[in-house]
Amino acid sequence: MFYGPSGVGKTETAHFINGLLGGALLRKQFSMFHSEKFASYVFGGAHSEVSFAHDLLDRESGVILVDEFDKANPIFHSAFYQLFDDGVFEDKNYRVELGASLVICTSNYRTEDDIRAALGDALYSRFDALVEFASLDAEGVKRVIDRIVDGRFSTLTAVEQEWLDLPKIKTMLQARLQNLGNVRKLGKLIDEVISLMLVRAMLEEEGKALPS
């Protein structure tokens, strides 16, 4: 179980681990399912309906990502007991033996106590590891900003790159965004800042070209 605030790399880490092992990751985002459909997805429905068991049978890789585990209704928790105990998942139609697998669940719980309170002892104690993800510290934010800015910069044309003062942009962003530990938000803000600077530079160029 990976737990911690949003946008600090839980899902990304699951993808990274899967990348080391190979194959297409089986990712299920639990917040996307609403109760009625979700019940037949987890417990099995008509043969033609999509189901977790079927997805498990069909999967290509050893990593199973159950994203946003905390957003699933507690009614569904019982479905995971046997999966976590013996690596067996059973619904109305199928019985799946997982074999060598790594099941990663992500959640926004804040502490181990929160996990225990929300999931109950039975499920809580079945996790082999509870891995805390913390918000990035100032040094981490700085490194991520540098990387994102470099990444965006490398996609620009030579002319656009000339319009921008790269070190200045980094210093400015680092000063203003040091308390933002959510990398998803950092990326969006950096995109906006770079776009704005490009538009301004472009307008300035256009202005110069106009007859005075």
Ligand SMILES: Nc1ncnc2c1ncn2[C@@H]1O[C@H](COP(=O)(O)OP(=O)(O)O)[C@@H](O)[C@H]1O
């Ligand atoms: N520590 C980090 N370093 C670099 N990029 C990160 C980091 N954490 C998150 N990101 C990036 O931020 C975005 C959101 O990360 P994600 O793993 O989806 O967050 P979470 O699952 O914790 O909500 C992704 O694009 C990811 O690549």
Ligand SMILES: [Mg+2]
């Ligand atoms: Mg996530």
